[in-house]
Amino acid sequence: MTQKTEGGDVRLAGISKTYGSFTAVHPLDLTVPQGSFFALLGASGCGKTTTLRMIAGLEDPSTGTVSLGDTDVTHLPPYKRPVNTVFQSYALFPHLDISENVAFGLRRRGIKSVKKQVDDMLDLVQLGQFAKRKPHQLSGGQQQRVAVARALINHPQVLLLDEPLGALDLKLRRQMQLELKRIQTEVGITFVHVTHDQEEAMTMADQVAVMNGGRVEQLGAPADLYENPKTTFVANFLGTSNLIEAEVASTTSDVVTVTCGGAKLKLPNARCQAQTATGDKLLVGVRPEKVSIAHADDADSIPDGRNRITGRITASSFIGVSTQFIVDSPACADFDVYVQNIERDSRLAPGAEVVLHWNPEHTFGLDADQAIDAGVQSVEDAS
Amino acid sequence: MAVVKWLRRNLVVIAGLLTLAYMILPNVVVMVFSFNKPNGRFNYAWQQFSTDAWADPCGVADLCGSLALSLQLAAWATLGATILGTMIAFALVRYRFRARGAINSLIFLPMAMPEVVMAASLLTLFLNMGAPLGFWTVLIAHIMFCLSFVVTAVKARVMSMDPRLEEAARDLYAGPVQTFVRVTLPIAAPGIAAGALLAFSLSFDDFIITNFNAGSTVTFPMFVWGSAQRGTPVQINVIGTAMFVIAVLVVLGGQFIASRRKNSASPK
Secondary structure, three states, rough: OOOOOOOEEEEOOOOEEEEEEEEEEEEEEEEEEEEOEEEEEEOOOOOOHHHHHHHOOOOOOOEEEEEEEEEEEOOOHHHHHHHEEEEEOOOOOOOOHHHHHHHHHHHOOOOOOOOHHHHHHHHHOOHHHHHHOOHHHHOOHHHHHHHHHHHHHHOOOOEEEEOOOOOOOHHHHHHHHHHHHHHHHHHOOOEEEEEEOOHHHHOOOOEEEEEOOOOOEEOOHHHHHHHHHOOOOHHHHHHOOOEEEEEEEEOOOOOEEEEOOOOEEEEHHHHOOOOOOOEEEEEEOOOOOOOEEEEEHHHHHEEEEEEEEEEEEOOOEOOOOEEEEEEOOOOOOOOOEEEEEOOOOOOOOOOOEEEEEEOOHHOOOEEEEOOOOOOOOOOOHHH | OOOHHHHHHHHHHHHHHHHHHHHHHHHHHHHOOOEOOOOOOOOOOOOOOOOOHHHHHOOOOOHHHHHHHHHHHHHHHHHHHHHHHHHHHHHHHHHOOHHHHHHHHOOOOHOOOOOOHHHHHHHHHHHOOOOOOOOHHHHHHHHHHHHHHHHHHHHHHHHHHHHHHHHHHHOOOOOOHHHHHHHHHHHHHHHHHHHHHHHHHHHHOOOOOHHHHOOOOHHHHHHHHHHHHHOOOOHHHHHHHHHHHHHHHHHHHHHHHHHHHHHOOOOO
């Protein structure tokens, strides 16, 4: 099972795809290291599936090349690439039973004795007793595992997963996320996973490429992307960010000081993604869970050296482990704050005057020349 | 009161049985009269039970010859119409090409046009071309009108097919031919089979177009029509009954196989 195939990295060089006048994927360079779990994350229509299909060979790139290790596979048809795909709708063959579905790839390559391999693979995905059933007799989660088994049995150099968990309900999806991660660790094959679910991407992947409008916005490890977003799209699409429009007041080599709505905020110069000359506009961001909230009466007890903003609570919602506050402040109209329910202050109710404060180290700065609400997910996008 | 209640509860079943009887009754009459021993040439009044006709189904001159010709015609027409129709259906669903819309609607013309009009215009065409009327003109005509039925049946099936299944096959090392043979064809098979069955029965049964374009060739429906002028031999009923029984057996056999396949695949 753990047989390592000679392969190496998946390398996309200047790859793009245009349909008539519409550009689905802008020229893109991407390297997926061998053996890694790589996620392409983005909203629908961002070009992530097209990118995946170009790796699979189901779509011809308009420009650029696809290489596996040292081999250029750009012009190889899909059936000649050592790459297999788990499709969004699973695409199991309805006229074949489960074991024949799984054996399909082996048989096409002329391998006669497939029984042992098929049985082993079905055991790996815990479907041994279903070998003789037809796909429509299985539940969604089971079909999904068959689709994974059918692809993995061929020991591809790269396994492509196109929103493989999209059709499952939340609980099953969590379970399958862990399952897929387990299988990936066990077989050591490179996984490229396409998803619109940022939580899924962060839980499963070693590396995430956030795509937007046919371009990769940012590439990195999940924690790195979350802590150091380079664009407002990434800041808003991965989790939630409070973005404040501010003006640079002074800059040293370490610290940038900005003003907004009468407040003075500090942030590390290293975490600024834009020019910070005095007078420049800057978007200042902080994640809601990094912020502490104190009633205005207790303002004196806040330690020195923290960024602070005053405001009034407009809404609060209690969700068990934490409470979410929305605070209206002169600096920012809807400031989100998540507070762990360790000790609850009963004075923190809508209408209360509060002081928000956080460690300046947790602040990041973004170029003010971009839409402040890029990547904010509205209700329609969520599906 | 009890009767009304019983009626109300079983109304659907009764209506169903009546409809079935309405459809089956003509076949039953044909069947019963195949065991008749008529007085004179016309087999329209019951005389006495006899198996004479069953013992000698080819006893009437030219009957079995015309039957063989009809079966042969139907087989070739089915083959031709099914192959062509399947290809047309795939082309219409899968590809975008010029005049696709026009072909899409024109293909239904033979279904919509009165048969006698089509028969007459085909005859005009063949005469003007100087084509000798006979087996080949009839075959060409049959393939033509069977085509639209095959296209309709196969198209419905192909449209409901997920194109990702073929992508999955290509992704799993199946080349274009393998993909077609292993995935596309088996999944489209029920539609193709339905189209082929339709084509067979339409061709076997056709009278009007055949009569116009057959020249001196005589098919089974033409034979029945021709002999009905002079008298109806019992053998016609025998052939009719045999066709009916064979058709029913084929359907039952198909259902039996399907249900067995379903049972063996279901959880134990």
